Amino acid sequence: MSLADKVLAVNNDLPIRTDAPVHSGKVRSVYWLTAADSKRLIQEKGYDVAQDTPLAIMVISDRISAFDCIWQGEGGMKGVPGKGAALNAISNHWFKLFKEQGLADSHILDIPHPFVWIVQKAKPVMIEAICRQYITGSMWRAYSKGEREFCGIELPEDLAKDSKLPELLQTPSTKGILEGIPGVPAVDDVNITRKNIEENFEAFNFKSADDIALYEKLLTQGFDVISAALEKIDQIFVDTKFEFGYVKDSSGTDKLIYMDEVGTPDSSRIWDGEQYRAGKVVENSKEGFRQLLLNHFPDPDILLNKDRMSERENLARDNELPESVLMNVSKTYIDIAEKITGQKIVLSDNPKAEIITILKEQYQLVD
Structure with missing residues (x-):
């Protein structure tokens, strides 16, 4: 199995039961559940929300965006291995800490899979x-x-x-x-x-x-x-x-x-x-990737100047980044996630199939 296969790049095509269009952002896709499924899950799972609250399944991807564009790599790599699972793990960790320390709740009600949140409408x-x-x-x-x-x-x-x-x-x-x-x-x-x-x-x-x-x-x-x-x-x-x-x-x-x-x-x-x-800035965040892009292309103004958006989109579409670049980004995300959470980030061989199985068998959300 190639590395590209382990990347969840497309996350808006899952067979989740919904009667609304899937909303896709740069990294996450949101599936609004039917009113009947929302109500059923609130009752079955005992979520602390009003009975008529709309719920959604939020699926993260491994896509990487920077300067308002999605970037890709050689060999059909449409994202960064481990990035989605690392991001969710870190957010889950902080949201839990906020709740434990009495700050405020989050929109997350349930975490069926490392790539998936069940969220309430806010x-x-x-x-x-x-x-x-x-x-x-x-x-x-x-x-x-x-x-x-x-x-x-x-x-x-x-x-x-x-x-x-x-x-x-x-x-x-x-x-x-x-x-x-x-x-x-x-x-x-x-x-x-x-x-x-x-x-x-x-x-x-x-x-x-x-x-x-x-x-x-x-x-x-x-x-x-x-x-x-x-x-x-x-x-x-x-x-x-x-x-x-x-x-x-x-x-x-x-x-x-x-x-x-x-x-x-x-x-x-x-x-x-x-x-x-020691006087040196070493980024454990996406900023390192942004700096790399600024150094990689001969005219960095394209990435910084909002008036050159169409040129920037072409740049992202027409340039496949070296696999080593995306693997370095992968290491940054996985390393910092493991440091923060104290847990290993496990790369799934087929995240999409896993998500479908869990949502079908444990939540009855796939026909």
Whole structure:
């Protein structure tokens, strides 16, 4: 069996019973269950949600996206072996820790397979909540060009690249295109200030103005929990993205929860502590892959310039990356997942067949 066969690249063609179109993102696909199946599972499995809550099966893939494009390798490798299982294992670990430490629940109700979550429908808060502990990446690029204000926060003059910030910063941006918010352009992923959120909290899907402080508290607490755990394995939590949403519990009460993924190499920067103390940044996250792409192609501006999106898409479509590149990425993801969780990541020979069997036999979701 070739390595390419072990990669789950296409995850939107599983025979899961659904009466809605499958929604596919860059990495995950979502299958909304029928109302009857949702209700049956809530009763059979005793999930702590309202009886009429819509449920979905979320299947991760091994696809790798960077600079808003999906990349592929030689020999028909349409993804990175072990990446999906590693990402899910890390998210599962942090979500569980958050719950144990009394922070907030997540959208995950059940984990039938390393690639699969059963999730409840949440109403997302339309904010990508970024927490930064160090100045690097896009923030450093802007800072080095003279920018000092980020999301309404003023930074001091004397910061060095990759140095620790004076305090943990929250630099939110819009999730999706939001129309009609004064001072906020109607484009995806635009930086916003706390004032923008306070004055338009309903447009961002907050139920009340008080929930802004709760979201900020959950952000800081979530960051601190992960940061402290990573410190124990000598890894530095540099920055990360959180997403939040609202769900109803079994008594019908709204609650704010963590959703999407948390603390993964896809959504965060994680640096090796020993190397950082020696003056070197070694990435245990997707940032290493991004840097590799910037160095690999002769014109890196294509990857950084949003006005050159069509050229960038062609670049990703027409260039197969060396297998060694994808295997290095695989090692990064698997190694950090095993360090964080203390568990071995086992590569499945045929993840799709395994998923179908489990969902058919244990959940009766495949005809």
